[in-house]
Amino acid sequence: MPARFELHGIAFSGPTYKVGLMLTLAGEPFDYVHVNMMAGEHKQAAHMARQRYGQVPLLVDRSNGRHLCQSAAILEYLADMTGRFGGATLDERLQAREWLYWDFDRLASQIYRARTIKLGIRPAHPEVYEAHVAGGNAALKVLDQHLTGRSWVVGESATIADIDLYGVVAYAGEAGIDLAPYAQIAPWMARVEALPGFKGPRDLLPMESREAA
Ligand SMILES: N[C@@H](CCC(=O)N[C@@H](CS)C(=O)NCC(=O)O)C(=O)O
Structure with missing residues (x-):
């Protein structure tokens, strides 16, 4: 089938x-x-x-x-x-949705664009690249602070918010963005990477x- x-x-x-x-x-x-x-x-x-x-x-x-x-x-x-991965309650579902909107507004828009410039897919002036890197770092700081004391972005288990955000943060290295300053992000990524499948x-x-x- x-x-x-x-x-x-x-x-x-x-x-x-x-x-x-x-x-x-x-x-x-x-x-x-x-x-x-x-x-x-x-x-x-x-x-x-x-x-x-x-x-x-x-x-x-x-x-x-x-x-x-x-x-x-x-x-x-x-x-x-x-x-x-939809969230355990309506409130969790709504919070996950907030993060999806936030992602494309603040995180993905910066990291994906920095990456396409860095990889030469869409060339741009260095100051444009630096502006995306700065925007990406500002968003990563928000995510890092949010993850302090939490295992997952929303609730007590993985949701589409984690999947969505992971699918951006995973490209930070190719964008030329160092994740080392963000203490919560590496352990959170490791939790996503440990999910079955x-x-x-x-x-x-x-x-x-x-x-x-
Ligand atoms: N907000 C869209 C963004 C999709 C997107 O930007 N896709 C790129 C490839 S990574 C694309 O198709 N670019 C061609 C274009 O926009 O014309 C989504 O999350 O699906």
């Missing part, structure tokens, strides 16, 4: 990794479809018919034909569908399409 979920993305994409990480931690096998962004596949009609923003990731739920965009919205959907970005997303095992 084909896998329920089909994830479209590209291996270097942090938002695609977040969705893949959620699927693997939830124990959901998924078919992976490599989108050749270098060839502009993400802007072609076939992709845009299902991903209105012309981006990756795109998640297809074959059980009901839904096409889902925006990694944070996809994480919420998967939490609903799988009953995993965890895979890092390089192990999770191949450079070519792959059917679920």
